[in-house]
Amino acid sequence: MIAGIGPGIGQGYAAGKGTEATGRRPQYQSNVVRAMFLGQAVAQTTGIYALIISLVLMFANPLVRLL
16 A cells, blocks of 8 residues: 555656646647656556555455465
8 A cells, every 4th residue: 555655756746847847838838748647647557556456465365375
């Protein structure tokens, strides 16, 4: 569950930098927003992957048979 903290921090940082870049150069807003959304999608996949792994380990733990 701790793995959800990293993507949250990364997405917040990306949104902040995207807003900062749009404030500096408003004419590049579409390019900045597109790159920001792509980066946030990649960061979100890390959180989703960690959620799936934690659910598998909680409910269908394959390591229980080894004990």
